[in-house]
Amino acid sequence: MHDQSRRQFLSMLTAASAGALLPVAQSFAVEQEPWFRISLAQWSLHRAFQNRTANPQDFPRLARRLFDIDGVEYVNQFYSDNYSAALTRKLQQQADGEGVQSLLIMVDGEGDIGAETDAARKQTVARHQRWAEMAKELDCHSIRVNAHSHGSYDEQMKKAADGLHLLGEYCEGLGLNVLVENHGGLSSNGEWLSGVMRLADHPRVGTLPDFGNFHIDRENGLTYDRYRGVRELMPWAKAISAKSYDFDENGEAVQTDFQRMLDIVRTAGYRGWVGIEYEGNRLSEIEGIEKTLALLQRMQRGGQNRFL
Template identity: 40%
Template sequence: MNTSRRQFLGRLGLVTAGLGFASSGSLTAGSRAKFSFDISLAEFSFASELFSGKMSNMDFPARAKNEYGITILEYVSGFFNNKHKDPAYLKELKQRCDDLGMRNHLIMVDGENLTALNDTARLKAVEAHYPWVDAAKFLGCTAIRVNLGDAMAMLSGKKEEGTPAELATAAVDGYGKLLEYAGKAGLNVIVENHFGVSTDPDWLVGVMKQLKAPNKGLLPDFGNFCAERSKPETMDIKGFMATKCVKEHDKYEGVKKMMPYARGISAKTHQFDARGNDPETDFIKMFKIIKDSGWNNGIVGIEYEGGLMREMGGDMAKPTNDEGIRKTKALLERVLQELG
């Protein structure tokens, strides 16, 4: 692969790391009968501004608090610009958070393939995640979020190598090794339904059942159950965002299956109707499923992606980043009023 293509795929990978077309909460019932959760903000909600340079990773804590009154943060690895091993950089970021009274919840890490079938490549991927565990620990996070699957294969229009069973075996090994390292640091490593085989909730649950580590877990994402997309007409970000989902797992059944292992929720949104509801996900229906599972007093992250689709995909019908974050927050607050 030539350098320019590799750079493009890397950037596209960061875009789709959160793109949903495509706190750690208690794993058991909460101690209080009242259904409740805290609201965090996922950095990917500002993706278009971060990609364009209008905003930096250092700006994230202040914007979350000052503009939206949110004090719990979910970072994205790509927006650290490879400075996650720089002590001075991490110290400055942590100081900014401390000064603002922020709570660093997790880092969404989109790294090398933990399910690589090749033993050497898989171990290399595991070790490449170690510095992210260290950075998360320093920042006071409770977890890092990882992927189980080959994102680059999907972005290149290829199928993942291996059968679901072979990939599950590789995942238990690679993810298991990372859990062991993170456990020593007192951190959780949670998996999001995201690419390829990991969009299948039954596959994810099957992997979880094979691991005994107490710091394992899942991060159900409302928008990432698409198992197959149409082929992009152009190999660029705009082309990918124009693709359609042609095969999708049922999101409500998917979240229900994932909830016994959930250590957080990713409330993904792209657009809203005139009443402020998400036309893609019935939030009341979804949160009734979450409530009925016994999950309580955890963290639900706002991950608004319509702004990226607007600014980089040309879909001007989508709200801006600011509008989308505010509407998602209002929707979650309404959920708490109705179900709490």
């Protein structure tokens, strides 16, 4: 984060801590509820958290007071070093105080769901359990995991499905969903991940389609069509990640046609939260979130279906 952006963020953060709602997100009057609601993925502020410009434990407050957003998606890596019941209570109390709904925890770095052996897959499931328990205490509906594995196309499908089924059984007892994001490797192949969903065959196992994560092999430039991929993943979708990187002079996302993508989401019958996940570098994190929020709000106004 360059000096000007850091000063801007610190200024906004000071105002937010003082209780001021900044006019970065303009509300609008509508005759009916929009067909989706807007949440904020914590990764959108990852640079601010990583360089300690902001405290991850203030995330619900920041979402509300900086952007007037009332749904949040946590990232486990920001809490790995200080995981505790006290931390969970603090986040829950803050979210409740701000009127912010905790939706899910994105879990990374806890092993491969599609590990090679039964024992290794069970170990991965065990390592995810503390995050599932934290999600339950925060009243989240899901944890988001990765379907990483090794081997042939079919071997990876079977192993990932087995690991997800095991984790789904555990999370069923907590009233939680286990969602897989297209997040690199074969998980960014919509056809493959759809096959995993069918093999996992568990009501608690679903998908979190991401608008931008369709790089199967970055080194060799192998990608998957993002619109096809999201369409293939929608039958199991329980959350949506509206990934953004940059915007043109009209406020439209450069890499993804948001109108086309949200038409796919709406046509599939989805009525839920759509999470902002800004990952661009040209704009500051605050500016990128604001522009993604403004774009999604335009999409809300244009929608005809009600949020249920």
